[in-house]
Amino acid sequence: MDDAPLVIGGVELRSRLLLGSGGFTRLDRFEAALAASGAEIVTVALRRVEQAPNGLYEAIERGGARVLPNTAGCYGARDAVQTARLAREAFETDWVKLEVIGDRRTLLPDAVELVRAAEELVADGFVVLPYTTDDPVLARRLEDVGCAAVMPLGSPIGSGLGIRNPHAIALVREAVSVPVVLDAGIGTASDAALAMELGCDAVLAATAISRARQPETMARALRLAVEAGRAAAVAGRIPRLHHAQASTDDAGLPDLSTAP
Amino acid sequence: MRVTLNGRTCELDEGASVRAAVVAAGAGDAERGVAVALDGTIVPRSAWDVTTVAAEARIEVLRATAGG
Numbered sequence: 001m002d003d004a005p006l007v008i009g010g011v012e013l014r015s016r017l018l019l020g021s022g023g024f025t026r027l028d029r030f031e032a033a034l035a036a037s038g039a040e041i042v043t044v045a046l047r048r049v050e051q052a053p054n055g056l057y058e059a060i061e062r063g064g065a066r067v068l069p070n071t072a073g074c075y076g077a078r079d080a081v082q083t084a085r086l087a088r089e090a091f092e093t094d095w096v097k098l099e100v101i102g103d104r105r106t107l108l109p110d111a112v113e114l115v116r117a118a119e120e121l122v123a124d125g126f127v128v129l130p131y132t133t134d135d136p137v138l139a140r141r142l143e144d145v146g147c148a149a150v151m152p153l154g155s156p157i158g159s160g161l162g163i164r165n166p167h168a169i170a171l172v173r174e175a176v177s178v179p180v181v182l183d184a185g186i187g188t189a190s191d192a193a194l195a196m197e198l199g200c201d202a203v204l205a206a207t208a209i210s211r212a213r214q215p216e217t218m219a220r221a222l223r224l225a226v227e228a229g230r231a232a233a234v235a236g237r238i239p240r241l242h243h244a245q246a247s248t249d250d251a252g253l254p255d256l257s258t259a260p
Numbered sequence: 261m262r263v264t265l266n267g268r269t270c271e272l273d274e275g276a277s278v279r280a281a282v283v284a285a286g287a288g289d290a291e292r293g294v295a296v297a298l299d300g301t302i303v304p305r306s307a308w309d310v311t312t313v314a315a316e317a318r319i320e321v322l323r324a325t326a327g328g
Contacts, residue, residue, distance in 0.1 A: 020327070020328050021326040021327060021328075022326055022327045022328045023326065024326045025326070030326070043327060043328045044324040044325065044326070044327055045324070045325045045326070045327025045328060046295065046322045046323070046324065046325070047322060047323070047325040047327075048266040048267065048285075048320065048321065048322055049266065049282075049285045049286050049287045049294070049321045049322065049323050050266070050286065051286060052286065053287070053288055053291050053323070054323070054324075054325065054326075056324045056325065056326060057292060057293035057323070057324040058292075060324075067293075067324070069324075070327055070328040072327050072328045082297075082300075082302075085302055086295040086297060086302055086322060087295065089295040089296075089302055089304055089305065090293050090294055090295035090322065090323065090324070091293055091324070097328065099328065131328075157328075206328060210326075
């Protein structure tokens with residue numbers, strides 16, 4: 001397939017599936033899913049040390065992937081910025097998946113605080129990948145302040161509702177020139193394929209994999225779906241028509257009438 | 261002396277270093293992927309030995325956890 005590699009923050013990526021580690025409770029399952037997903041980027045959260053080392057950070061490195069710390073659970077720009085700085089210290093990366101949540105029930109982003117935090121982190125040298133709504137105007141604002149990508153949601157985090165507004169996602173893709181990573185809402189393979197068909201550059205999935213009955217198998221399914229959707233997007237879908245259009249030419253049709 | 265370590269009241273020796281607090285929190289001494297905030301300010305790993313913790317300090321010791 002004639003396709004350019006995905007480049008985020010100057011880093012060339014072969015895989016267009018990003019893996020979220022959220023929801024995994026067993027390290028062996030996570031490692032198997034990481035291998036099956038082919039992901040080169042894995043998100044992690046930063047939380048209080050409460051028990052013996054969990055080995056997650058090392059497992060990601062063993063799997064050959066890059067750690068993408070998130071700011072999950074942050075409800076304002078100040079908290080998110082401070083969490084990003086702590087993550088930079090912990091993981092020696094200036095990449096951050098910026099989440100600034102505005103509502104506990106829906107976990108939807110707080111647009112105003114998100115732009116504020118993004119601006120501050122970009123100024124501080126971070127490669128910022130903001131989790132955002134499917135709003136093309138907000139996406140452009142985030143690009144304007146220097147974000148390396150935008151990550152619009154398909155539907156609320158962990159809902160598995162898929163892409164509720166495909167038109168909006170397509171508009172986000174048109175609105176910005178940085179990579180668009182569909183984040184949140186993926187429930188199964190067809191959702192990931194649709195995201196790519198809509199023009200997204202990559203897909204991030206966590207719950208869809210970690211909470212599947214067979215996480216490793218779902219990781220493989222999403223990898224294949226992302227590849228298929230990307231290939232379809234590059235190939236170009238045919239236009240939708242209201243009526244049939246014969247794919248077989250009428251020319252050369254024999255006369256099979258029995259009348260003399 | 262009494263400090264608040266990861267939200268819990270905890271006893272540390274007078275003049276304890278940030279590294280001592282990291283170990284008290286349960287992180288491995290050489291564990292990678294750990295970050296510390298002392299009274300809301302980030303303490304880089306390179307300063308863990310030379311930064312002392314004062315009584316009543318609030319220390320957060322953080323590591324990578326499955327997420328998002």
